[in-house]
Amino acid sequence: MKFRAPREVGLSLRGRRIKGSPTTLKSYNLRSVVCYEPRWGAPRLWGARRPLSTCPPTGGKAAPLSSFLTEQELQTVRRRPVTFCSSFEGRVSVVLKPVEGGSGPSDGGSTTREPSSGGSTTGVPSPNGGTASEHRPTHFLPLQRYHQLAKHKHSYVYDFEITSIGKLSEYEAGELVNVYFHSGEELGIGIVNRRSNLAIRIIDRDVRKSINDHFFLTKLYESVKRRFHYLYRDVHLCKWMYSLRVRNGINMYCKMVSSTSDGLPGLVVYSLGKDLYIRYDNLAIQRFRSIIEKELDAIFSPQNILCKRIASKKEKRAQQGKEYTLETIKGDHSDVRHCENGLTFYNQVSNTTYIPFHVENKRDRLFLRSVCDGANVLCVNGNVGEYLINCAAVSEVAPSASGASGASGVSILLCESAKNASYVDRNVKRNGCEQVRRSSGPSAGGFTEPFAPMLE
Numbered sequence: 001m002k003f004r005a006p007r008e009v010g011l012s013l014r015g016r017r018i019k020g021s022p023t024t025l026k027s028y029n030l031r032s033v034v035c036y037e038p039r040w041g042a043p044r045l046w047g048a049r050r051p052l053s054t055c056p057p058t059g060g061k062a063a064p065l066s067s068f069l070t071e072q073e074l075q076t077v078r079r080r081p082v083t084f085c086s087s088f089e090g091r092v093s094v095v096l097k098p099v100e101g102g103s104g105p106s107d108g109g110s111t112t113r114e115p116s117s118g119g120s121t122t123g124v125p126s127p128n129g130g131t132a133s134e135h136r137p138t139h140f141l142p143l144q145r146y147h148q149l150a151k152h153k154h155s156y157v158y159d160f161e162i163t164s165i166g167k168l169s170e171y172e173a174g175e176l177v178n179v180y181f182h183s184g185e186e187l188g189i190g191i192v193n194r195r196s197n198l199a200i201r202i203i204d205r206d207v208r209k210s211i212n213d214h215f216f217l218t219k220l221y222e223s224v225k226r227r228f229h230y231l232y233r234d235v236h237l238c239k240w241m242y243s244l245r246v247r248n249g250i251n252m253y254c255k256m257v258s259s260t261s262d263g264l265p266g267l268v269v270y271s272l273g274k275d276l277y278i279r280y281d282n283l284a285i286q287r288f289r290s291i292i293e294k295e296l297d298a299i300f301s302p303q304n305i306l307c308k309r310i311a312s313k314k315e316k317r318a319q320q321g322k323e324y325t326l327e328t329i330k331g332d333h334s335d336v337r338h339c340e341n342g343l344t345f346y347n348q349v350s351n352t353t354y355i356p357f358h359v360e361n362k363r364d365r366l367f368l369r370s371v372c373d374g375a376n377v378l379c380v381n382g383n384v385g386e387y388l389i390n391c392a393a394v395s396e397v398a399p400s401a402s403g404a405s406g407a408s409g410v411s412i413l414l415c416e417s418a419k420n421a422s423y424v425d426r427n428v429k430r431n432g433c434e435q436v437r438r439s440s441g442p443s444a445g446g447f448t449e450p451f452a453p454m455l456e
Helices: 071-078 143-150 165-170 213-231 237-243 285-300 359-372 386-397 418-430
Strands: 092-095 156-158 176-180 186-192 198-204 253-258 267-272 275-280 304-310 324-330 336-340 343-347 378-380 411-413 437-439
Touching (some): 176 198, 213 285, 267 336, 275 336, 343 386, 343 418, 359 386
Antiparallel strands (some): 253 267, 267 275
16 A cells, blocks of 8 residues: 655654555654545544644634633634634644653653654754754753653754754744654644754644634734733723723833743834834744734834844854844834833934843842942943933932042943944933943043033
8 A cells, every 4th residue: 555755854654554454664663653644534643533623714713712811802813814824734743852761751741642662763963063062962852851841841942852853944934843752742833943953942732723823913912911911900901902002192111022931932022112123033933924013013003113133044143133134114213212210211223232222121220229329330331321320310319428529420331332322422411410421441541531412
């Protein structure tokens, strides 16, 4: 009986009986299950008890997308058109290498599809070397690493942990795949980028789930609602999001989406009042950027949408932001503004590496204000002066230290690009911290150069 060659990465037949006829491909000896399409019926997975589900039609009833969102909020998601659909049987399957010292336990939080019983090891080391010593290519998956993945502590897979990794090069970045342990346990659905050392990033743990536009929109809505839920305990997102800035006049300055923490690996979104700043940290998530950007525009109605996306194929992280390209999606390329603790800061996105402002460290700067008490402060690599100006604003009203004559000075050492220095000048004058002094570096001969006046 003839069978088509398996198209799954790292999978092959094992001489199983199918409809009473044994397979003749005895040379295939991997301890894995196989997904193929027989001639007589719907696609089935070996070991599955029921036919595979397909993506629901647009506007039809579907299973609950989220337990965190209300039914009204889910209806908003379901009304969005579906531009793509990735079903279980249409995805490529990827198998990890055997667990070192034998197959791992089956109680690691995954659903066991077929237990393994003996067999040879076929893991091939990845051609990509140069990784850390604890992540060196091996023929086996370390037991500790297995527990990290099975217990959902990590949501990424290294390239050297996959069998037949070379076959993944045939697929573009952003391709959805089903990921399994070598014993047949389900790990989840991942997005692929073969050019990265993190070849697969897990986005869901149920491999039988169908992925379409609604999946990413649900993750996006959940992320936004978590930020509102932090401020308002019983918030209804539908009542707030479309009237957030226009009707209520509320300007939020925070990180709305935080990559893997919100189930969208590689996507970072900052809300900066009337501006929206989007950053794509990997090539895989960029495949769905049209879905994400369109919905973010509908939720916040910003005046400007600025986007930085990674352009280097290898996703290198030591180029000081040069691996990113800036794109203005909506509005003009103007300065962005950030307000915190009664202070206002300006910056230009083209001058920054990753983020225009350190929004997450707002509480740290508030803490520094409480401990400075007019003391001298040396700020090294201070972006556009957020830390420095927060300390200087306190020193203006705080009494001078005992035994000191005159007002206390705040010193700053600028070690970033010269473009940021002009924005530090502007922010210092905007917040009335004229006593601040700066130096452009060690060659300047000390911290005695005052900020030059700057015309608005």
